[in-house]
Amino acid sequence: MPEDRLSTTLSALADPTRRAILARLSLGEASVGELAEPFEMSLPAVSKHLKVLERAGLISRGREAQWRPCRLEAAPLRDVNSWLDSYRRFWEEKFDRLDAYLQELQKVDPDAEKN
Amino acid sequence: MPEDRLSTTLSALADPTRRAILARLSLGEASVGELAEPFEMSLPAVSKHLKVLERAGLISRGREAQWRPCRLEAAPLRDVNSWLDSYRRFWEEKFDRLDAYLQELQKVDPDAEKN
DNA sequence: TTTCTAAAAAACCTTTCAGTTAAATAACCT
DNA sequence: AGGTTATTTAACTGAAAGGTTTTTTAGAAA
Structure with a gap:
């Protein structure tokens, strides 16, 4: 239902696991396994969180062999910042x-x- | 289960109706009826949105006769801003x-x- | 080819969310 | 008291969120 971009971004951010993932990615690229490691949560669960972040444009994913490295994409955060302004x-x-x-x-x- | 403050704030903000309510309140205090007026939504639905905003500390409510005027409380927004920083x-x-x-x-x- | 590893997809479950209508509260006004 | 107005509560619904386990897919390595 929240089809507008800002709602999608904010609801992606409204989860502590996802914010922790972003914090980790602010230190540099990481694979799904690396991102999952700190959490007491199944890997598919983390994978779903990543999909939510990706849909919100907060991360992007590459391909390197069997790994899909994630990196932070800050543009939606800038939009939140503009709204806050x-x-x-x-x-x-x-x-x-x-x-x-x-x-x-x-x-x-x-x-x-x-x- | 003990949801952290930032998550509560962000999920309150992740709804366009609630953001519209805040935008309206940025122009000044308003009663529930006044806030509900622009929306094609039942009054109880708006009342629920207000409760979500109140739980997040984004609004506070007074009492004046049979009206319960709402006003914007910006402190949680400042916290979002700090996080964004x-x-x-x-x-x-x-x-x-x-x-x-x-x-x-x-x-x-x-x-x-x-x- | 088979096997191992990384990640995603599928199927399922339970809880929360956003809305509804109908009933209850509360304060004002005759 | 009785009635009107403003708002909340209750009970219900359907859909989405967030988790699980099991099954697939894709590439690397043997």
Whole structure:
């Protein structure tokens, strides 16, 4: 159902195993077996996770003999980042307000932290 | 089973209806009915989406008479942004390579764009 | 050719998800 | 009290997610 690209990307990222795989791939190419090694999970399960990542364009796969080395493809992450950008001001604003509040506290009772 | 925060956030965001709700809330507080209005979807369905967003900490809800106004809470988005940060160099690197390629093209055939 | 290894596909199971309709809550307004 | 409005809860459905084991495919090596 989530036919739009951003939904596909985000739901691919919404799984800790898949994020761990991406983290591993950020260190360099790896085969399916190498990627599966840290997980207490069958190989086909990892293979499925890789297919999800591939469908989302987050990885690509080559062929070398009987291995299919995976590599990270960051373009969809950039798209997530762009989407996030339109909300950046909200968390920055929040921080500013907290900052202002803390300054206000200091003004009213500069020695509060000593108690 | 104890789902990590980032996974909860990302899977909440992986739905276009929920992202549309957040986009609406970025314009200001709104009641459930107001939020539901643009969608061809029953009200309980929207109510469920709101519960998902609330569980993810992406919205908070007040009480005003029979209305429950929702407002955007951006902190989890900041966390997504932080996570993304460690991958930023990958898409920027990619861009650099494209840039280098384009410069190479110009060097080899400086008049290509005139054709 | 046979055999080993890497990976994917198939078939299946269970849980979660996104939606529905119908009923319950809660606060306001006569 | 009784009725209207806003929202949630309950009960149900169908489809998708995430895992399993078993079977295929593909290439390397013997």
